[in-house]
Amino acid sequence: MSKPIIELKNYSYRYDNTDEIMLKNLTLSINEGEFIGVVGCNKAGKSTLCKCLVGIQPFVTGGAWDGEIIIDGKSMNETKGEGVSEIIGIVFQDAESQFTQPTVEDEMAFAMCNFGFDRETIRERILYAAKACGLEDLLGRSPFRLSGGQQQRLAVGCILALQPRVLILDESTSQLDPVGRDDIFRLVGELNKQGKTVIMVDHNIEKIAECVDKVLVLHDGNLVAFDDPHKVFADKERMNSHSVRLPQVTDAAIALRDQLDIAADLPVSLEEAVPVFQKLGQEVV
Amino acid sequence: MAMNSVDTSKGRLRGTYIAIMIPIGVAINYIGGLIASSLGLPIYLDSIGTVVVAAIMGPWVGAISGALFNVVSALIGGNIPSALFAICNIGSGLIVGFMAQKGLFKTWWHVVIASILVALWNAATGAPIAMVVYGGIDGNVGTNLMIATMQSIGRDLGSAAFIARIPTNLLDKGIACVIAWIVLMKLPENMKSLNGAKKAA
Amino acid sequence: MIQERIFPTFLKKVTPGPKLWLALGLILSLILVKNTYYAISVMILSIVVIVLEKQFGLFKVILVAMTVLFISMYALHGCIAPNIDKVNDPVMFTIFGIRYYASGFAWATKFYLRVGPMMPSLFVIFLSIDTADLSVLMCKAGIPYNAVFTFIDSFQVITLLNKDMDQIRDAQRSRGLQTEGSLLTRMKAIVPIIVPVVASAIVKVQDQAIAMDTKGFNAKCKKTVYREFSPYKADPYFKWAGIALSVFSVGYKALVSLNVIPAFLTNML
Incomplete structure (x- = not known):
């Protein structure tokens, strides 16, 4: 059982010169070697979370915070973000501007x-x-x-x-075509297999569900869910009420739940869905 | 809820912002010049970057950006003596930068006053520099025709060069100030005064 | 470096330092030693080198600028130069009643043969210098890293914004923007082209600053210079030619100013 490399304990964050709290009381733990997908609607706090994890917010660009973030056993309240770049690397959305x-x-x-x-x-x-x-x-x-x-x-x-031991990708595939996007997912998947912890913010629910160990769902700065994708996407109502859609295969499986007679988890990827839907196809025939 | 905060007034990112904004100012000045020549206009349009950077980052950064543009432009074109026109751009940056710092670059009237001050500075400093670099004529055909006309009615080259530069500079620097003002109005609040988390004046 | 560097022409093989010495020598000699034959020789030789370096395509823009400057200087100064004595000076010719004076021609020559030869000679020298190599040279010369980065990045951003400008201009044209026609029509085209270019450049700044910070731009440790360039056999010739030209020009001007020697080389017609 690998140990936590990132921990958040009741962490809240507010930008400078605003009253709105962008991250509200987040408590979670990410183990080394995990592949985490971060999803949520716009203004959910995904990019803010990424920047807080690398110490840019608040220690470089300002803001106010409560609680603490612990990186590899050291609290950022003491280190003030020093040394984080040796552990965590972050890639932003607009590659060309970097x-x-x-x-x-x-x-x-x-x-x-x-x-x-x-x-x-x-x-x-x-x-x-x-x-x-x-x-x-x-x-x-x-x-x-x-x-x-x-x-x-x-x-x-x-x-x-x-x-770095941890790689954060903040919407890195949003400006890419499907081939480019698949390239990036393949690349980070291989890096994760080599032992790197990957935290990926992406709007492509299908790719996230297919690749990650855990899904972190944010809405309006709150932590809605942080678990295996099968468990997170099983609760359609909860996801939809927080403006998160399900993978298409999961949505279809839920709609056909009675006909499909699913004993275990709902499929979240095409690979998992094929044998489940094949049964339905045989019954219809 | 009482939250922790850090004193970012030392602006760790300020150095980075300066290192990024100065080249952007240089490039905007250069592109402005290219746009003016591609549209066949009798103006320079090579101060927009200086004015924008001065309004956002302050007078000294704006001045450095303006001066660096003239140096880079001189190197690219091979016309080294023309780097002396940096004195004009330095003044443009300082005037607009100090006005913006005092909150005097927000309304139409501010833009008009900034344009007049910058135009007068450029005319006053451009004339003697052109005398040193080009012997008195200008790189702009319209200004040269005005100089020639004034000389033909009895003005000496020095005063003809100064007066001939005023209309061109009023138009050119006026457009630069207006464009910089339009851009600033369109920017999000946090971009209007990029001081690397330093508290705005 | 890992990537093998290929230098297609002779001038590109010479390292930046010696080329900058030669550039300095040319600048000082053209400004301080006002000799017509020397200036014209530099101009002709530079254009020959530009052709040999296969840069004539890019040089055309400079050539147009040189021609416009030539016409402006000679046309105007011949009639209105400050050194003209309209009573005593000989008139070279009269056209539409406007007199063209020999002293005005000399005044124009004095200034044109300073700037005119500088443009092609420095153009070909600076074009052959890789900006990344120039940054290495500047760092080794002790110039602070941030200043070097700012200077070199200017050339990079010019290329990027030029590309953005082309795209924006084409996009605006496809939306009906007129960029040809009367002066007023063309003036109206300024704002729709330049405002999006400027705004898009500024909006990216914050993200770029954060990205650079995460890449250690503000790290306090001593920065490594990664690039290296090997000396080339022609380097010493360029360097010493530049130094010799510089020392000679400064010394000559100083001695002439102090009336120690007469100005035996200066002869701007």
Whole structure:
């Protein structure tokens, strides 16, 4: 049983110059090696949560908070966010706006140069990250000449080169086509299999349900659910009342529950749904 | 509920914002110039970035952005002496920046006053710099024709160069101030004064 | 670096430092030693190098600027230069009643042969310098990292905003924006093009700042310089030519100003 790498204890957060509390009394624990999907409607607090986990809010951009966030056993109330970047890396939605260097290789080296790594280590890590993200043949190209999917992979690669234990992706696939999106999910899935903890904010419920160990549902800053996707998506009414739709196969399975005679969990992915719906097809025939 | 807060007034991100906004100011100035020449307009449109950056980040950052534009422009074009026109852009940045800091870049009247002050500064400093760089003429055909006309009616080159620059600069800097003002009005509140969490004046 | 660097032309193989020395030498010599034959030689040689470096396509914009400057300077200064004595100075020709003076021509030459040769020579030198290599040179010279980043990023952002501007202009045109026609029509096209470009650049700033902070931009430790470039055999020639030109130009001007030597090289016609 792996130990928690991120813990939130009654954590609340409010932006500067507002009265509205964006995150309300969140208590949860994420174990090392888990793949967490974060879902919720707009303004649910998903991006705010991500920025709080890396200490950007409140320690860099301001704001007020209550409770605490503990990263790898150390409370951020004491560390003030120092040292978090060695454990957690974050990739934002708009990849292109994060690039500042003329080539892919320089871009991957940028963060490591800022943290003072030596040249040999930088070289090794670039080779590792480029291979992991499928960018080995693109090292000499300008980041602005890459496709959307390649840019997002580069954004992941830049953070991966720092070898964080936790990777947070904040809506990284929202600007990508389906092929690019699947690429990113495949990439983070492989990184998770290698032991990295992944926290992914995404609106694509189907991909989230298919890939993650647990789903974290936020609504209006409140924690609505944090559990296995089968348990979370089993309660359709609760999800819909918090503006979260179910995976299509789960929705269909719920509608046909009487005909399907489902003994165990409802399917949440296509792979799980095929044998369940096949039975229905045989009965109809 | 009483919540904890940190003192971010030292603005850890301020250095980062400066490092990002200065190049944006340079690029906006450069693109403005490209737009003016692609539309075949008799104005420069190369101060919009300076004014925008000065209004958001303050006078000194705006001034540096303006000066850097002239340096970069001189390097790209190879016309090194033209970097001296940085003095004009520095003044533009300082004027608008100080006005914005005092809350004087919010209404139409503020924009009009800023345009007049910036235009006068540019005309007054542009004329002697053009004398040093180009011997008195300007890079702008319209201004040159006005200089020639004034000289033909008896004005000396110095005063002709100053007076000829006023209408062009009023139009050019007026447009720059108006565009910067429109952009600022459209920005979300937290973007209007990017001080890296530093409390706004 | 991992990626092998390919330098397709001779000038690109020379490292940035020696090229900057040569640029300095050219600037000082063109400003301080006002010699027509030297200036014209620099102009012609620069254009030859531009053709050999296969940069004539990009140079056309500079060539247009040089031509417009030439026409403006000579056309106007010939008639209205401040050194013209309308009574005594010889007239080269008269056109539509406007007199063109020899002293005005000399005044125009004095200024044009300072700026004119600088444009192609510095254009080809700076175009051959990789901005990332330039940033390495600046860091090694002791310039603070933030200042170097700001300077180099300017070139990057210009390219990005240029691309945005093209897209926005095309989008606005497809919505009916007129960009040709009368002066008023063209003036009206300014705001619909430039406001979206500026607004989109500013709106991304906050996210970019946060992303850079998470990548250690504000880290207090000493930053590593990753890029390296190997010296090229022509580097010393460029460097010493630049230094020699600079020292000679400054020394010559100083001695002429102090009346130690007569201005034997200066002859702007």
